Amino acid sequence: xxxxxxxxxxxxxxxxxxxxxxxxxxxxxxxxxxxxxxxxxxxxxxxxxxxxxxxxxxxxxxxxxxxxxxxxxxxxxxxxxxxxxxxxxxxxxxxxxxxxxx
Amino acid sequence: xxxxxxxxxxxxxxxxxxxxxxxxxxxxxxxxxxxxxxxxxxxxxxxxxxxxxxxxxxxxxxxxxxxxxxxxxxxxxxxxxxxxxxxxxxxxxxxxxxxxxxxxxxxxxxxxxxxxxxxxxxxxxxxxxxxxxxxxxxxxxxxxxxxxxxxxxxxxxxxxxxxx
Numbered sequence: 001x002x003x004x005x006x007x008x009x010x011x012x013x014x015x016x017x018x019x020x021x022x023x024x025x026x027x028x029x030x031x032x033x034x035x036x037x038x039x040x041x042x043x044x045x046x047x048x049x050x051x052x053x054x055x056x057x058x059x060x061x062x063x064x065x066x067x068x069x070x071x072x073x074x075x076x077x078x079x080x081x082x083x084x085x086x087x088x089x090x091x092x093x094x095x096x097x098x099x100x101x102x
Numbered sequence: 103x104x105x106x107x108x109x110x111x112x113x114x115x116x117x118x119x120x121x122x123x124x125x126x127x128x129x130x131x132x133x134x135x136x137x138x139x140x141x142x143x144x145x146x147x148x149x150x151x152x153x154x155x156x157x158x159x160x161x162x163x164x165x166x167x168x169x170x171x172x173x174x175x176x177x178x179x180x181x182x183x184x185x186x187x188x189x190x191x192x193x194x195x196x197x198x199x200x201x202x203x204x205x206x207x208x209x210x211x212x213x214x215x216x217x218x219x220x221x222x223x224x225x226x227x228x229x230x231x232x233x234x235x236x237x238x239x240x241x242x243x244x245x246x247x248x249x250x251x252x253x254x255x256x257x258x259x260x261x262x263x264x265x266x
Contacts, residue, residue: 004246007121007258010108014134018141019112019156022149030153031161038162069167071154072186 034071036080036091041069043087058086103231107204107258115160119252121204123232126261132207132228136193144210147191151183155205163200173216173226178233180226182208192216194226196233201252206232235260 044054051069055062067073068083084091104126110133113120122131140148158164166181173194174180182192183205190210195203207225216222239245245256 004255005258006253006255007107007109009111010122010124010131011111012130012134014130014137015110015112018137018148018152021141021145022152026146026149027153027156030150031157034154034157034162034168037167038165041165041167066167069165070186071157071162071165071168072184 029074030071033073033075036075037069037071037073039089039091040083040087043089047087054086058082103235104261105232106260107236107254109254110155110205113155113159114252115156117161117163117252118159118200119202119254120155120159121202121254123204123206132225133193133205136205136207136209139207139209140191144191147185147189150185150189151191151193154183158203164197164203165200166197169195169197174230174233178230178237180229180233192222194229196229196236198247198254199249201249202247202254204229204232204236204254 044051051065052062054060055065058065068075068079080091106124107121108124108131110120110122110131122133124131137148137152154168158168162168169181169183170192171181173182179196179198180194181197182194184192190212191208192211193205193208195205197203206229209219209221209225211219211222213219213222216226236245239256239260240247243256245254245258247254
């Protein structure tokens with residue numbers, strides 16, 4: 001008789017401590033990079049474009065597109081604007097009416 | 103080799119299930135060991151990898167471009183999560199599509215090929231052996247997994263394997 005059970009749920013003090021050590025700014029940097037990479041990938045999939053096709057259209061090397069999609073890239077605003085223009089979608093939305101209280 | 107697959111609740115989410123391995127006669131996972139070994143000397147890269155795992159589980163899924171692929175044998179799904187190409191830290195994983203990963207150990211890669219570093223080779227080959235056993239279990243339907251779900255379901259305690 002085969003058993004169909006979910007895996008045992010696991011956490012540990014080591015993992016908890018390591019997560020507590022991550023600074024918010026460090027996490028946010030990784031988050032921005034990965035979410036932009038993921039968004040580009042989703043748009044390429046929706047348009048049925050390969051990374052090579054985007055590279056050709058933007059006159060970039062395929063390795064550069066691959067770097068953008070790796071989730072490690074530190075994008076400049078200029079690069080984001082260029083990618084947005086070629087893909088025809090927004091990658092970054094900046095709230096224009098958010099008030100930060102002192 | 104006997105082991106248990108456990109789900110890491112701090113990382114698993116709606117986009118991907120994140121699992122690790124508890125080896126026989128140990129109480130903690132290969133991933134705990136990886137954290138212990140790299141806290142301090144590889145802190146920045148470690149923080150980045152931990153952040154990535156949270157995001158993979160909850161927001162993006164395990165998209166293949168986030169990993170260095172083909173770090174094992176042909177078709178065994180072994181890949182590496184890393185901070186950035188110029189950083190050295192590698193965390194070896196088995197990737198099952200975009201929605202499930204099993205993470206093992208790793209270390210700082212200071213050599214051209216992992217086979218040149220005994221520690222990396224050991225971590226990588228251990229995961230290759232585990233991948234082979236899991237693949238066999240999926241084939242035999244002792245474990246079920248499909249592309250639409252983030253869960254590995256089945257007999258996730260392997261206690262009848264010979265030493266590899």
